[in-house]
């Protein structure tokens with residue numbers, strides 16, 4: 806078992822899940838660490854190829870090239886994956902799942918591995934005044950069941966977004 810999964814559950818749930826030493830296996834490539842999105846100019850981090858292989862719509866896989874791709878996290882930009890080499894980029898229409906930061910719908914997952922949608926978290930908060938999402942996700946991480954690198958469009962752990970969303974949803978519910 807690796808370093809991060811040895812962390813206590815509540816630490817993982819609180820977002821102290823150090824992916825760099827755990828599940829986030831960044832491919833070592835000579836490409837620059839960051840690149841600017843061709844549409845929004847947003848400085849974007851590298852994304853692993855296998856994330857695209859799993860999340861692009863099947864008919865788009867033919868456009869996937871052997872280059873370094875980057876993930877644009879800009880909410881208002883419809884480009885999801887791009888390369889700074891001269892190859893086609895991929896938009897929200899090319900990705901098989903809805904991208905959390907770029908789609909405000911209630912049916913959009915915050916956690917893609919265990920299907921915690923905005924609606925599911927809001928409903929739990931309405932019914933019980935709290936959310937078990939982060940702890941449930943932490944439990945699954947500890948059990949080795951998460952696959953953020955291929956299920957989450959950003960290719961990383963969702964717990965940061967989950968905790969932020971739970972906080973916002975809880976304060977909206979009491980407002």
Ligand SMILES: [Zn+2]
Nearest residue numbers: 842845877882
């Ligand atoms: Zn962009």
